[in-house]
Structures are given as C-alpha cells and as structure tokens.
Amino acid sequence: MKVPFFITRSGHYDPIVAVRFIVLFNAVTLGFQSVSGIGRSQSVDFISEGGRNDYPIRIPKPQTEPHRLTFKRGYQMRKLSITGLLAGYVGSQAIEAKDALGLILVLDESQSIKAIYSFISQGVVEWEVSNLDATRSEPLIETFTITHKGLKNIPIPSLF
Template structure:
C-alpha cells in the first residue's frame, strides 16, 4: 500500500489574539472582529537614463508599511488599548507619544499559536466609531489605526497545524 501523499491546506484566519505590551494590568485585549493592514511594500523610483529609450531603471526605496487597522464592537468597559488611544490622540502632542509593541497571533483550533506578527513601536493615528443609524440593527464598531516602525513575522506551529487539519479532513 502506497504512503499517503502530504496535502497542504490553508489555515483559517478567524481565530486570533491581540496583545498590546504595557497596556494596563492585562496586556490582552479581546473581541476584535477584524484586523487588516498586515502588509509591506517595496516602493521603486523610476530613473530615466539620457539616451536610453528602451527602458527606465527601477531602483528600490526603503520599505513602506500600511497602518494596522483593528475593528471591534464597543463595550461599556474601558481597556488599556482605549486608554492608550485617548492619551495619545487627545493630548494634541502636549505629551510624548507612547510607543508600544503590538503582537497579533493567528491561533489553531486548539488555541496554539501558528503565526505571530510583532509590530514594533506602534502608536494610534486614527480612532473612529461607526455611524449611528436607527433603521439598522448593527453593532456599534470602534476602528483604531496604528502606525508602526516595522513588523516581524514568526511562524511557530505552522507544520503541526497543517498536519492536524489534514488528519481531520482525511
């Protein structure tokens, strides 16, 4: 009997956690419904060489990161993240900007880390609430955008999670 071929399956992206280092008694901040902005881009500068009409030189520039966007339903309890945003945004730069590391972890079905992104020296740059509409029955959403210096990705139990998922399907 031939050995089973290893099949690769994508990992679902709906189970994750967010931690903000130094954001109060409990660094974990829960109940985020959506996270976006985990991206990196290498911008290029185009330089046209005199007398060369067949192409332009494309020179890489420093990395560019988009803002990290966190969305969650508003609850009637304050959190370390909310307090940090209030202090940073409402101060009008009268005080120094607190830089914090934000860690987002993609979790397996047993809550074991699969992928971890650490956003270095993050700070809030936008704080927004969803619109109010009496004709719709929707959750009131808070959106927080964070700027950061860079991020690091760490693959932790990727192979184990993929193997477990494959064994469940087979």
C-alpha cells in the same frame, strides 16, 4: 480559485477556524472583529551597472508612506461595572501609547499558535465609530488605524 474549506472534528463547516486571533498592546490583551494591513511592501528602483548590463540591479527606496494596521471592534450596551470601565481605560491607554509593542497571535481550532506578527506602534492616526442610530439594534463598531515601524513575522518552531 479554491475557497478555503474548514471542517471541525464534528464534521461541520466552520469558517471561523481560519480567523481566530488575539491582539496584544504592551501585554494588554484586546479583542477585535478584524485586523487589516498585515503585510509588507518595499519600493525599489532598478539600475544598470556599468559594464555589466545583462540584468538590472535592484536598489531599495526609502519608505515614503508609513506602515498601517487597521483594527475594528464592536461594543454591545451592557450594564457598566467598575471592572469593565477599568479594562476599557487600560485597553485605550495601551492602544494610544507610542512605541507600544504589538503582537498578533493567530490560533488554530485547538488554540495552538500558528503565526505571530510583531510591530512597534507609533500611535493612532485615524479613529472612527459607526453611525449612532437608536432605531437599530446593531453594535457600535469602533475602527482605528495605527502607524507602525514595520511588521515582523516571528517564526513558530515546528514540533514535528
């Protein structure tokens, strides 16, 4: 298996190039360390048609489990400001909103959009923060999972 290899214009290896992304909830831009669960799966049954049994026919099953996306972000302790508090409040309200339009924009090194994934959020179903430990200087990591109504890959028109 080949490992992705990304070289910047200056000739240095840069693994971050592959994972630049922006997440929007109801047009509010939020920063995240990682997003997982981007994908699609469909349960199917196979049946044989009477008189034509040379191959099975694929029948999609109804979705039994909700689609999920998990987001992680870190917080550093800084001097609080009214602007920071308002931005955090607006961001939290956008994440918590049911039927919020979500977009994940994947960018390349030159900040050009390479992929867009859209979803309609059904709200937060799991939320957790990392352990609080005053003896360590690690950032607080917030992890939450939403359910959604299905992920769509929006095609990006090619300019070439």
